[in-house]
Amino acid sequence: LVVSDTPEPAFVSVRFLYGDWDVVRSAVPILETLVDSSPKVVRDMTALLVAELALAEGRRAACELALDRVARTASDGIGDHASRTWMAAASRRVQLCLATRDIAGAAEWVNAMDRVLAEREFAPGRLALDIARGRLALARGDTTTARTIAVDARDKAHATHHQLAFIQSCLLEAAALRIANYHDEAARLATMAIERACDCQLPCEGAEARIERARALLASGDAVAAHEDLARAGAIFARLGATAGIREIESLTPRIRATRPAGVTAREIEVLRLVAQGLSDRQIADQLFISHRTVTTHVGNLLGKTQSANRTELAIWALRHDIVGSTDEGVMV
Structure with missing residues (x-):
């Protein structure tokens, strides 16, 4: 050092x-x-x-x-x-x-980057300019241009082994896809960024990628998985002392809570899904790697929050509130 x-x-x-x-x-x-x-x-x-x-x-x-x-x-x-x-x-x-939504200010800086790149003929700066242009396009609502720029930048970054630019371009494309309502594809791109950040041991970038995936998951209705990503990102940011990242997570938390009817927690939703599939408390405990007593407590809380008299009513409540995907998963009777 x-x-x-x-x-x-x-x-x-x-x-x-x-x-x-x-x-x-x-x-x-x-x-x-x-x-x-x-x-x-x-x-x-x-x-x-x-x-x-x-x-x-x-x-x-x-x-x-x-x-x-x-x-x-x-x-x-x-x-x-x-x-x-x-x-x-x-x-x-x-x-x-x-x-701060200063689109005009961002555009001025992007134009300045373009001029400097032309004057100095600094080829490595092309990726930085491309990503800045893509972010500006996204802020303007032009998801098509943002995605086109992101795909090109990702290919360049991959060819030149520029890991940070690869992650940034993946996240740019993921955001463009999410805004265009291609949530599954957005989550896939964010996962690519998470994996690359993990491989390169870049914790801050990995946490940012988890936030982007959480946004895509939340948009697709998977609040449980989104909560898990945000929890992991929050743990990383807390260790680093990255206040800006923590604030971003906090801004998303109310949206996740809003997707949980009756105020059930993320863990309770996991338990509820398994109850609706007909699993016993011990089977749920084994699957979630928690104690049998903890599962019993969660089920009791769920019965109270949903005003269900038994596990059958609880499973029906889960189906009515779209907490399980379909009746094919089974309801205990």
Whole structure:
């Protein structure tokens, strides 16, 4: 991590991607004190690190200040490093604008990225521009263009082994499909992103992918699976201290609760589905890997919440409220 007690910015950037945010939080203040005496590359990387961390922690003002620093230093330079740094900062600017529905501001930054790419002939920046364009198209409601851009970007990312861009393009396409009401296909694309993030050990990207899949699952009516994805994403964000991600999850929670009649919990829905299939309490306990006593408690709570006199009425209630897919799954009589 350190040479002469000084963190290496490149190493700290990698630790950020891999979810070692405590390392980043410890290193950034040290790097900040050395900015004035550091080479330009260190100043740029430090400012970008501060911006990335602030964005993830939901500190918008701090993120914008850091991005201003990146813009000032990177615009003065030439070559791949300056171009890469500027494009990364501009991409974050697009995200910030879209988060507040500032479509015009996002469009200005996308156009600026296009100009810089043309002037500097920086080929690696093409993917960043494509994804920014796709996000802008999606914000404008143009799901067809967003999906077309996402498919092309994903193919490029796969060919060049650009893992982050691959994940981002999968999520862009998933969002476009979800908005266009292709929920199953959207969930499949989000799953691809989850798997790639897991393979590459990128926890934050994996959590973001789970949120996108939860949105698709929720839109298709599968509140239980959506809740599971959000719970896993929330655990990751809580460990990282990613306040922005936690807020996004909290914004989705009321929608999930609204899909559960009579105020039943996600676990109770799982139990209820198995009751409707005719399973005994012990069979349910074995299938859900919980104790028999816990299942009995859940069934008792369900009887009370649904005002059912017995398991038969409980199963019928589940069918009437579309908690089980069809009568083919069986109702205990």
